[in-house]
Amino acid sequence: MFYQDSELQYPVEVEDPNPLFAKMLQQAIGGLEGEMRVAMQYFFQAAAVPDEHAQYREALRDTAAEELGHIEMLATAVRKNLRGAPTSFADAEDGRDFAALAGLHPRQFLSSGLNAMPTDSAGVPFNGAYVVATGNLASDMYANITAESGGRLLATRLYEMTDDPGMEDMLAYLIARDTMHQNQWIAILKDLGDSEEPFDVHPVPDSFPNEAENQEFNYDFMSTNREAESDPGEAWTGGEAPDGKGEFSFINQIELDGQTISIPTPDPGTYNSPKPPQED
Amino acid sequence: MFYQDSELQYPVEVEDPNPLFAKMLQQAIGGLEGEMRVAMQYFFQAAAVPDEHAQYREALRDTAAEELGHIEMLATAVRKNLRGAPTSFADAEDGRDFAALAGLHPRQFLSSGLNAMPTDSAGVPFNGAYVVATGNLASDMYANITAESGGRLLATRLYEMTDDPGMEDMLAYLIARDTMHQNQWIAILKDLGDSEEPFDVHPVPDSFPNEAENQEFNYDFMSTNREAESDPGEAWTGGEAPDGKGEFSFINQIELDGQTISIPTPDPGTYNSPKPPQED
Amino acid sequence: MFYQDSELQYPVEVEDPNPLFAKMLQQAIGGLEGEMRVAMQYFFQAAAVPDEHAQYREALRDTAAEELGHIEMLATAVRKNLRGAPTSFADAEDGRDFAALAGLHPRQFLSSGLNAMPTDSAGVPFNGAYVVATGNLASDMYANITAESGGRLLATRLYEMTDDPGMEDMLAYLIARDTMHQNQWIAILKDLGDSEEPFDVHPVPDSFPNEAENQEFNYDFMSTNREAESDPGEAWTGGEAPDGKGEFSFINQIELDGQTISIPTPDPGTYNSPKPPQED
């Protein structure tokens, strides 16, 4: 179950309200890189973790609830940045106010009355497809490191945009939490294996029997350059692969001898034929 | 530029056509875990890689083109599984044929005449939001390991579903390629750093100045359990963090002293007030 | 069947074209609160109303056709606001024209040549999921009051934005129609019951047998505050409930004794396990 109280995790102050920054902050609420995504992602992942991994389930639930608190902080930041926003063309004939009204996230006024919305910075609604929860903890941990990397990158770019001290302080906190979250998911990734090596659970899913995959092609880097090239000697074209289970090599797609494309005439019932049926 | 020829990378044979498996294969074409996503993801990532990392750009373009070939293979597999599919209720009164017609991906017949479509297995169209390309190579590599983990997991589950020898052979090939792709993106991730350590470029983005983030909260695991708990001694609640830049510790959210939520009366122009304006 | 003529319901004039207001008006065309939504909503609801309620079906069809006329009015308003809009950066070097071009709904020029589009103000296409039609008239009437409340709120905010006399006149008309539509759906809601009381058909659906629902929890307000609280004495924590079928009371979620989460080990065929299968 979930509980709530009326506190924010960290103070949210805005010295100089900026309605355009309110638009930008939406990316961190309802965007692909946002907090609704991570909150729901950890929630759904947790719901699939079996009891033998209960410690990871608890970590996922802990952070799911923490992220709900981040949505609150960001919604507060949006509302404070929208204080006094221009909403009338008559009052914003030209200059900075007119440009601000031109660039407003229109639904922050029209749909929600100067409050945060479950959309991204372009006004695209949050999409459940952002949420990755595969049932496999190793795969999920990569999805989480990815999400927190994208989230931290977004927060640093928002930090770059603003020079409001309150916003910088809030973002410095969120950036710190993303640092932590990246580290904790990596720690769990390593904990899942039998050694300190993070790639001990690779290739994901590691539970698929090795002998069932095609052993001829599983460590070949495939160049698709239209000219057959020779091995450039990169870290991914030779030497031991990071999973410790094979040696990289280099092939050219052009030399593959797969199969020539051939497609038979479709069934008449599809009405795929562009012409009338032939009479005899 | 891109080029093409009329060959498939690897043979695609179906011994016993199964229209329901044709539906399942759509997940690997137009789904979140599918080949359209990785093809477009590597394509857009490559378009942002600067010249000093040209070797990674070439690797991304190589694999983008390879994945286009995988879509072709899967589209072939779909078409072959739909050979002779029941498309008339009169010809499928009951039993297996009726159930197959009940479970058909309806648009594989109605919209495309028994061919593959740019949708997932549920019929949801491919979405550009699946494509992650951040401009930051470390972040992108995590997105790629995630994508290939999800893709390999999907392929193993499809392998579990079928016992058609042709489909098993095709999937064993695709699983092998996903093994390779996981390894090659990890290899690039390690290559990006200055050591063999994959977390040398952490926290992502590593180019944000350390001193600007909130140093008080960047290595604290935050428990949100409604009861204040003590440190459970997990790998993510103490010890050195994987990025080698901090020590994990453990805190309870309940003890944070952020800020009490307080929201002022909105501006009349928002018409947020549920009541008519007060007259004096 | 549906018919048309070449008249608008009400005059639409624009004295001072404003391409940014053309963008805002899109919310009332293709947005969640817009006219495409209500037109389609009343249309689909009508298609489910049985003959014993034919008078409501006629009312729904009447208003569906009326709303189609509102889309026309708004499309006219969009086109008139886009007259002479800046579409060339060379002709809009800076100032108000440059800001207007910066804030333009880009697809109103690029996709439709300075005309209205089936999108909202942010450019997000109309979505069939906005349309609520449940088959149950009481539930549908609430959806309609909600839609008309959101629509009227939107129209008042658009009214706030503009001071163009033509636009004010058009919006004053649309606001009036939303007043009427709210009232007519409430009138039908009351008419559905056996008394003047609007909650006579509650809880929706009222056709579900009372004894089948869990009688222990159906009038308890559940506090989820992390601290067990005592009854605050609000109108929803005590006294007779509005449906006249129960007495409100107050409980704390924390005291519920449901079930501890427990999840068994998944089947190997899911490949959920992050580790290879154990050998003995």
Added chain:
Amino acid sequence: MFYQDSELQYPVEVEDPNPLFAKMLQQAIGGLEGEMRVAMQYFFQAAAVPDEHAQYREALRDTAAEELGHIEMLATAVRKNLRGAPTSFADAEDGRDFAALAGLHPRQFLSSGLNAMPTDSAGVPFNGAYVVATGNLASDMYANITAESGGRLLATRLYEMTDDPGMEDMLAYLIARDTMHQNQWIAILKDLGDSEEPFDVHPVPDSFPNEAENQEFNYDFMSTNREAESDPGEAWTGGEAPDGKGEFSFINQIELDGQTISIPTPDPGTYNSPKPPQED
């Protein structure tokens, strides 16, 4: 802030797992009528409630957290219904198992390894556009009564589908909570006004000045029947309107004298003209 513990609100048992019912339950998780929607809806509404209405804010937050617990219950129900689901065509040659595999929510296996997903019963991802939060509490309360009516209707239909005692027990609980939630939002709606009358805050938004709306058309029922009809004497074509501020009357759209549609030649820069520019 939000907190969590490892308890479910109410027990969730499944005696006879049914993978098709697992698909149906998704509607109550990620569908328009589902729990993700109400949880997020109450969360975003609360974030806009000013301090003078703090008691409503607390009620919204209380129920937001309660609904998160309902997602958990439903995710548990999905997982338990998927126990032992057929996932291999070889093991489900025909009969009930084959039909179950045909009808499976494909992504419940392929994407999540037999767990719940953030989608509806058709596999369509949850969409932020389901979430209605307008900044106006009266409008929001109607959205909430609508949401809980749709939710209770869905739960009764799910109840109709199943005869598993565990599922019936869980649904009886959720139906009870939907009864309560309908009542509590109605109670708040009434509490918002200055009388016991629920329509005291009508028309929504009641804060828009009456004199600004078009007083000629705000209580006219408009028939759009292609034949001019006379007043049918319904509750919405005459008598006092429910908001107590006007008298219903009846008009025929056909008699309106708005404006004839007229559209000038577009600017050449739109390239709207289907023909080449005329030379002189």
Added chain:
Amino acid sequence: MFYQDSELQYPVEVEDPNPLFAKMLQQAIGGLEGEMRVAMQYFFQAAAVPDEHAQYREALRDTAAEELGHIEMLATAVRKNLRGAPTSFADAEDGRDFAALAGLHPRQFLSSGLNAMPTDSAGVPFNGAYVVATGNLASDMYANITAESGGRLLATRLYEMTDDPGMEDMLAYLIARDTMHQNQWIAILKDLGDSEEPFDVHPVPDSFPNEAENQEFNYDFMSTNREAESDPGEAWTGGEAPDGKGEFSFINQIELDGQTISIPTPDPGTYNSPKPPQED
């Protein structure tokens, strides 16, 4: 304005209700090839037609209203096919009823109580992006021929699926209307030009000045085969082009001498660099 009456354009009878055919029919209501799309497409196109083309505007409005009537017919067909549909697993233990329940469009029961919905056959909601209205009548007429071709193709495939006499009769009517609509839009396309030739208004938009386009590449067929090929002598690689304004020729992409890809180092403020800033 739009008007309605209580008649269907053409009778809709179902002799043998088939809930799975009800699912298939949804493609013709809310799908890409469906009637909501054409109704809205003709409606939005009409709203952009200037007075000098008023005869085309009237034709578009005529057919927009006609298509609304087709949605009604199809909604009726859906409802009649859902009469007596299995909605309880207890009543559908196995066989045909169980398979029908497995294959049901779940929301036709769960969301709408056995009625039509604004979705396609897979349950994906109607999307405004299906609607093409460009402001240019020649472009719009092609979009319309495309829409009616796709619509007629869909109707023939639905005809193939069913052998219910009522459904065949309804579909034969809809197929006939699609024949007419294809022909009428072609007739308008020809009417737009100054000759009987349909390609007299090509290339679309014909109002763009010829001399401004790149005259070197506008009639070259470009082979992208990875091997430089010679002209295959097809109708599109030589001879006069259909627009009568150029001669086709044949080139190989491989011989183009465009530009080598080169991307400079990004600005530090993007945080695109995967590494920390270098110190000196």
Added chain:
Amino acid sequence: MFYQDSELQYPVEVEDPNPLFAKMLQQAIGGLEGEMRVAMQYFFQAAAVPDEHAQYREALRDTAAEELGHIEMLATAVRKNLRGAPTSFADAEDGRDFAALAGLHPRQFLSSGLNAMPTDSAGVPFNGAYVVATGNLASDMYANITAESGGRLLATRLYEMTDDPGMEDMLAYLIARDTMHQNQWIAILKDLGDSEEPFDVHPVPDSFPNEAENQEFNYDFMSTNREAESDPGEAWTGGEAPDGKGEFSFINQIELDGQTISIPTPDPGTYNSPKPPQED
């Protein structure tokens, strides 16, 4: 299979970077009228073409690969237009820079670090539903002429917007390619028939037996004007239809004698009834 090299098809230069034009260009990348759509459309269409039409399959694959090259060119144009874009409010206090920041495609900075994205100009992600591939080549060719008409129209409007010599040069090239592509798909359309006449394969699909469609209504233009009108004598209300298989005539919808709408009482299990079950 697909191959790549590191060349662009045509040079892409930007003399005067314009971040707002970078936003506009997104429409040509990930929009309905964009290059991702045509690349994927030709790719999926090709995958359905049977061997007897192999020459069309090769043409589709040739142009699919060419369009991938256009995405590259446009991504390059976006990146070059974003060089030096304002990304900090402190550095863009007012004037042109502030307006540019107000109008920025926010995700081009926040999500991708000043690079192109798989979205349209409004930030809406690319959608697989844009891709039309029906299995019927005649229908597909119309979809392709439509796509290239929309694409060329978009390119001419972008040309209208800019006066940057590099951008004009790139667009002049893309406009030329769209001219060619329109012509080549028309050439294939004509080639599909047995005569030079493009409508020789009409009505699409021409493979449906004529006698099965309703011969009474397949050449009638249907006026839906609310007043029964007489034949206006247009090219689509009389004379031979373009498919050469019928004569146009003119009817009024109002005179149709279809069927009066009648809907029976729904089954109690739907809970559609707004009232409790009646007791006796």
